[in-house]
Amino acid sequence: MLLIVPVAALVVAYVMPTIRTLNMSLETGSPFGDGEFVGAENFSNVLGDTRFAESLGLGLGLGFGAAVSGAVLAFLVAWCVHKAGRGMRTATNVVAALALVAFAPAAWVIARQIAAFESYRDNGGELATADWSTWGSLVGGVVFGAGLLVGLAAFRGGDDTHRRSRTVLTAAGLTALALVAAGVQTFAFSSITGVQPFSPLLYLYQSGFVMMDFGRSSAIAVLLLAGLAVLGLGAAVLFAAARVRLDVAPGPGEPRPFKIGTGIASILLIGLFAAGTLISLWPWLSRITEGASERFEGTTPTLDTWVPALITTVVAVACAAVGGYAIGALRPAGEASRWLLLPFAPWLFVGTGPLGLAHYQALREAETLGTFAALAPRAWLAVPALFLFTALFWGLEDRKRAMTAGGLAPGAARWTLTRAAWPIGALFFLAVLIANAQDVFWQALSAPSPDHATAWFVMVTSISDHFGNLGETGIGTAYPLALLVPFAAAAAAAAIWVLPKTGIRTGR
Numbered sequence: 001m002l003l004i005v006p007v008a009a010l011v012v013a014y015v016m017p018t019i020r021t022l023n024m025s026l027e028t029g030s031p032f033g034d035g036e037f038v039g040a041e042n043f044s045n046v047l048g049d050t051r052f053a054e055s056l057g058l059g060l061g062l063g064f065g066a067a068v069s070g071a072v073l074a075f076l077v078a079w080c081v082h083k084a085g086r087g088m089r090t091a092t093n094v095v096a097a098l099a100l101v102a103f104a105p106a107a108w109v110i111a112r113q114i115a116a117f118e119s120y121r122d123n124g125g126e127l128a129t130a131d132w133s134t135w136g137s138l139v140g141g142v143v144f145g146a147g148l149l150v151g152l153a154a155f156r157g158g159d160d161t162h163r164r165s166r167t168v169l170t171a172a173g174l175t176a177l178a179l180v181a182a183g184v185q186t187f188a189f190s191s192i193t194g195v196q197p198f199s200p201l202l203y204l205y206q207s208g209f210v211m212m213d214f215g216r217s218s219a220i221a222v223l224l225l226a227g228l229a230v231l232g233l234g235a236a237v238l239f240a241a242a243r244v245r246l247d248v249a250p251g252p253g254e255p256r257p258f259k260i261g262t263g264i265a266s267i268l269l270i271g272l273f274a275a276g277t278l279i280s281l282w283p284w285l286s287r288i289t290e291g292a293s294e295r296f297e298g299t300t301p302t303l304d305t306w307v308p309a310l311i312t313t314v315v316a317v318a319c320a321a322v323g324g325y326a327i328g329a330l331r332p333a334g335e336a337s338r339w340l341l342l343p344f345a346p347w348l349f350v351g352t353g354p355l356g357l358a359h360y361q362a363l364r365e366a367e368t369l370g371t372f373a374a375l376a377p378r379a380w381l382a383v384p385a386l387f388l389f390t391a392l393f394w395g396l397e398d399r400k401r402a403m404t405a406g407g408l409a410p411g412a413a414r415w416t417l418t419r420a421a422w423p424i425g426a427l428f429f430l431a432v433l434i435a436n437a438q439d440v441f442w443q444a445l446s447a448p449s450p451d452h453a454t455a456w457f458v459m460v461t462s463i464s465d466h467f468g469n470l471g472e473t474g475i476g477t478a479y480p481l482a483l484l485v486p487f488a489a490a491a492a493a494a495a496i497w498v499l500p501k502t503g504i505r506t507g508r
Contacts, residue, residue, distance in 0.1 A: 060184060102484070
């Protein structure tokens with residue numbers, strides 16, 4: 001019965017908008033009127049447009065590049081760190097976790113643009129223009145950091161079960177699929193810089209809201225949804241077939257002495273990673289206290305960004321946790337219960353972009369555009385978190401059964417494991433919250449009114465004021481220091497005391 005909760009959330013947040021997007025793709029019309037049925041004409045126009053092919057090729061290139069960095073190179077470094085000893089692994093967990101917590105793509109890009117302009121204004125010479133390699137340097141810390149964390153967990157779990165190769169390859173495969181999907185859905189950099197070719201989501205956005213052709217834009221969305229569904233189904237099959245689970249040991253992690261060879265190499269590699277990430281993000285970090293320009297006096301952009309994101313996150317993570325418990329702990333289909341995730345798989349990697357048009361139309365029909373209610377992202381189920389909670393509860397249930405078989409009372413076993421594992425659930429919540437708060441595609445659709453100005457609206461408006469020396473940049477509204485510091489502290493604490501005891505396992 002518990003599975004009804006995530007299924008209902010899936011239908012509302014994903015299935016119905018997908019059906020609506022498909023219907024819109026078969027029509028022609030603007031965002032403000034009913035369309036006429038044109039069949040597959042929109043798809044023919046999109047597939048015959050070289051700009052779509054260029055944008056899709058760019059998105060796939062970004063995704064494959066991220067996969068090489070996060071699922072190949074990061075895993076190689078993780079192997080070196082894993083061999084170096086417990087202290088080096090803990091330090092790496094801290095650095096990688098901090099890199100992930102600092103996720104603020106729109107603020108990164110705007111800060112970089114302002115830094116380039118100020119250097120040109122103060123020093124003369126040529127204005128440094130952005131290209132797609134600039135985005136690679138900005139997002140590289142998050143990509144590589146995620147790969148390090150997953151890789152270290154995979155090596156730890158693989159060693160514990162003596163299935164290292166199978167576990168590491170499975171984890172790398174899942175990471176690669178996720179990163180390819182993320183690359184295809186890049187939006188912030190392209191929308192701010194206008195660098196050609198456009199990303200697929202910017203091409204979708206411009207087709208719908210600049211060219212005012214929702215039929216064409218919806219056809220682009222359907223094509224993206226189809227590709228993302230293939231990636232999601234592939235990941236789900238790999239997840240279920242490999243019997244992936246997360247194991248959290250209730251006691252201290254296994255101590256391993258520092259090894260000179262791999263230890264020194266790890267220090268150099270992680271030092272370079274930390275330094276590179278800090279340098280690339282410094283234009284943002286140096287402006288993180290800057291508020292909005294004077295024209296936004298009396299508004300609350302930080303609250304209008306983070307409170308709606310928090311509302312969505314509470315609902316989405318709660319639904320995911322309930323579903324993960326139903327599948328991973330209760331196991332209604334026994335050992336085959338992981339396959340119950342397949343109906344969710346087509347939307348595993350789907351972000352706001354491909355379904356944004358359908359959600360926008362629903363808000364317009366409800367006459368809530370520009371209101372506070374419209375600011376909350378519409379992902380009422382965090383599908384990636386559903387998979388992660390399933391893996392977590394599966395591992396906890398296995399440990400509970402082993403502990404009770406060893407003579408420990410079921411209540412004591414459950415309490416011991418709950419104390420050990422709740423920080424992992426808290427990390428899932430934090431990750432979803434940050435992702436929702438930095439969802440600039442939804443902010444661009446849902447907040448056209450200065451009465452409820454999100455950080456995205458404030459930054460893109462304030463940047464023109466800053467270039468004219470009229471005000472501040474608004475960068476601090478997207479991810480204020482008052483949030484970054486406690487989030488970073490929580491991530492560092494988890495990296496020290498929780499992640500070293502967490503491993504990815506496969507097989508029985």
